[in-house]
Amino acid sequence: MRVCMLTTSFPRRRDDFAGAFVYSLARELGKRGVEVSVVAPHDGRAARYETRSRVHICRFVYAWPQRWQRLAYGEGIPNNLRQHPWVALQIPGFLAMFLKTAWQVCADCDIVHVHWAPLAWLGLALKWRYRVPVVLTVHGSDVRSLPPFLIRPAMERVDAVVAAAPETEALLQELGVAHHAIPLPIDEETLQPGMAPGAVGDELGLRPGDDVVTFVGRLNEFKDPLTLIRAAPLALARRPQTRFVIVGDGPLADELRAAVDGLGLERAVHLAGARRDVGCFLALSKLFVALSPVENAWSMTIAEAMHMRVPCIITRAGRTEQLFTHLEDSFLIPPGDERALAEAIVRLLSGKEERDRLARGALDLLQRYGKDTASILQRTLSLYQAVLVPALKIDSTL
Known part of the structure; x- marks a missing residue:
């Protein structure tokens, strides 16, 4: 054929x-x-x-x-x-x-x-x-x-x-x-659960013990990466070892850089730009965030994170709740709410058992939907x- x-x-x-x-x-x-x-x-x-x-x-x-x-x-x-x-x-x-x-x-x-x-x-x-x-x-x-x-x-x-x-x-x-x-x-060739992150950790200046929270996607209003920047100081006040990695490029890139500089987050927030080695970033991550105020229903990046066994925090936007179940396969929060996001980050980083349960539930979800x-x-x-x-x-x- x-x-x-x-x-x-x-x-x-x-x-x-x-x-x-x-x-x-x-x-x-x-x-x-x-x-x-x-x-x-x-x-x-x-x-x-x-x-x-x-x-x-x-x-x-x-x-x-x-x-x-x-x-x-x-x-x-x-x-x-x-x-x-x-x-x-x-x-x-x-x-x-x-x-x-x-x-x-x-x-x-x-x-x-x-x-x-x-x-x-x-x-x-x-x-x-x-x-x-x-x-x-x-x-x-x-x-x-x-x-x-x-x-x-x-x-x-x-x-x-x-x-x-x-x-x-x-x-x-x-x-x-x-x-x-x-x-x-x-892309199962570049996204292999348990894979080594390679040199990405050194590239970003991460240290042993850092807890990595990752965003992957277009830097635009549809994906709303700015809410993660606004949540970062709130989460850092309670979990200072947290590091935030934003992978992607788009029209909000300059605004994100200005927000990071304005909040003094240069050491905690890493803007990695558009990358093909997303698997290496997910291999480092303890949490993944999907923050669209419009729709998250089977975003490719969510499926990739779940495939890599990374627990996901997802906004309740569009048809999200028709697919994902709070505390079973993901942690759901309101869109545009940096306080709720910071609270979810702190809670999940503090509880490995809950993270593992969400990761298992997410894998079951992928299989049920034939992903x-x-x-x-x-x-x-x-x-x-x-x-x-x-x-x-x-x-x-x-």
Whole structure:
């Protein structure tokens, strides 16, 4: 089976965080005998063509000189357009070169698998040209922020729509779009429970006995890392050996640095930036925090932390409480409440037995929801087989 994936974000280097979840899916499919090609934007520095872990990658150039390419990567396409309106001038070239490259790469494929709802229109052009089925995976930000008239007609015309998270499922239900619930796989190559943290501890200046609390994610209002900064002094007053590590980058990065400096937290809070070695940070951690005021339901970073046996503190936002149970698989707190967060941090750092119980409950939760890689790949391959045989009824429970 030959699958061509179209995505607006894909790792440009081995240590790149952008689109890592798409790479994990492509790599795991490759291990199971699927020939995967990926078409993604170039950024002016990455290799145009490369093969990585059996995945063939083709990056298209859409602006010249290449260093002027600013639509993709960075803060993500929507944020790039908001922050730099002139980037909209690159959209026609972006779409034209995306389609031209996909037209060539997908010529011999059996299935086109599109990531990000607007790209479904390109997938449909390839479906018309090559008579191949199109699978669309939506990731949340596309159906959450884009007008329905732009994406719903395309979603209704592809062969299958996949929701990667419960929040996305609910949004698709509101749009009246039939879909299948299949999460993206955890990168089990770089996230191995019990793994050594390598040199990360020394890099951050951590000392034996430090209790590490970790945040991983985009530094934006949707993820709310600032609440962790505000909670840090409250927790440090009672647990001075606590260290806070924030892994990620985004539009709030400068504001976070200013807050750390303003509160005199330089020794206790470490801003690690965007990293690909998230597993090393989780291996150091006694707690993980997910603080979105909007939605946490099966955030990839929560699944990764639970897989690594790190107890999670999660805000009661969106559909969070429909998945996670307070004191059974996680510790739930109100969003935007630094005092509640500090109290939870102090309580859990003071109680190893409770941390261990939450970690065990989280593993049970992952298994119940089929978040292990083997289950995810089996469901993905079953869906591929189903769309290849139009007469075969596709089970919506996939």
